Ligand SMILES: N[C@@H](CCC(=O)N[C@@H](CS)C(=O)NCC(=O)O)C(=O)O
């Protein structure tokens with residue numbers, strides 16, 4: 523069985539867990555905080571980042587969420603998530619990069635810093651200007667999702683794809699941390715509600731990160 | 746013919762240009778500075794980043810260097826650069842991410858900021874502490890390359906792969922900006938000299954970024 527090294531609010535691990543669930547790949551969670559990880563973890567991933575996935579029986583260790591996603595895509599036929607023509611696939615991968623890099627940098631990372639790291643590690647109050655900036659950036663990204671779902675059934679094209687999982691993973695962490703305001707984003711909200719209602723999403727929504735509590739609407743499927 | 750939107754010191758564009766040359770895919774350069782790009786560029790890539798590649802005849806526009814690399818890998822058989830078993834391929838992609846993200850963040854990005862953006866845009870002198878820190882981080886990454894080429898013929902395994910192109914692209918920009926000190930890195934240096942000597946590397950080494958001059962050894966193939 524695969525083991526996923528991660529912590530509850532790591533958006534890249536969420537993307538991989540969603541992918542594994544959709545594909546029916548069993549896994550167990552091995553709680554790992556990158557800011558407090560031991561030598562064994564750094565040996566598995568010299569980048570020192572979560573997620574890492576490992577199958578001890580087959581002795582396979584994989585790091586970097588996009589490399590992991592491509593691996594499962596290549597080895598498990600069920601529920602293809604990077605699908606279609608080469609051009610379609612490039613579009614899915616472009617969007618995954620946009621959410622993994624730009625959304626993470628603009629929104630998820632500052633929220634994790636202000637609301638999680640400062641609370642758990644630095645013991646400092648959050649900087650309200652940083653929080654406001656992150657929420658403002660979130661609006662820009664939600665505008666883009668509004669636009670995408672206005673023109674296509676799913677973010678990456680005609681079928682659900684890794685682009686939807688990547689976006690929903692980032693948004694779910696930002697939402698947990700109080701950074702998402704759905705007003706004026708009806709299209710994005712209806713797309714997110716659909717993704718959030720999938721069985722693969724259930725385990726993520728029920729997890730909690732120690733002392734940090736999500737807003738009331740976070741785990742509700744009709745909000 | 747493909748057009749590559751980029752500027753001479755963009756490491757991600759260098760990776761793609763190396764890949765295209767190795768595969769024998771013709772292209773022209775369309776100079777684009779992301780910090781000064783117009784609406785047309787942002788329409789092609791809402792992330793506002795280089796590289797973007799476009800084939801106007803086929804009306805295909807691709808963004809994000811890893812998405813672009815996978816596209817050419819899927820559509821052009823010559824010189825496969827993400828090769829081998831699924832496990833080998835995951836290892837290549839892990840290393841590409843390590844150089845694209847960690848090396849770039851630790852070394853190339855601060856060097857570009859201090860030595861290029863401050864000179865060309867901000868009109869400020871570089872911060873020597875930032876430069877020292879970037880060079881120190883470069884040593885750590887070169888240590889890891891020493892270790893890799895000590896255990897395998899190429900960074901990603903038995904054959905030259907996208908991992909070599911990604912690493913050499915980052916290193917070449919850092920080297921241009923005076924951030925690479927090869928002392929104590931004989932293995933990494935000998936690997937880099939091999940990659941740098943390939944015909945695909947020639948055009949990169951002869952380009953200059955306006956007023957910024959590389960150190961004397963930068964374009965020499967025996968140093
Ligand atoms: N490109 C990596 C990014 C992973 C990442 O940044 N993970 C964060 C946690 S959400 C981390 O481990 N950060 C610690 C660090 O960068 O030192 C991936 O897609 O897996």
Ligand SMILES: N[C@@H](CCC(=O)N[C@@H](CS)C(=O)NCC(=O)O)C(=O)O
Pocket residue numbers: 619623754755756757779780792793794795796808809810811845
């Ligand atoms: N993930 C992207 C990263 C590209 C990137 O960061 N490009 C830099 C130039 S070297 C850029 O355009 N930066 C401008 C920005 O991020 O606003 C890729 O692999 O193509």
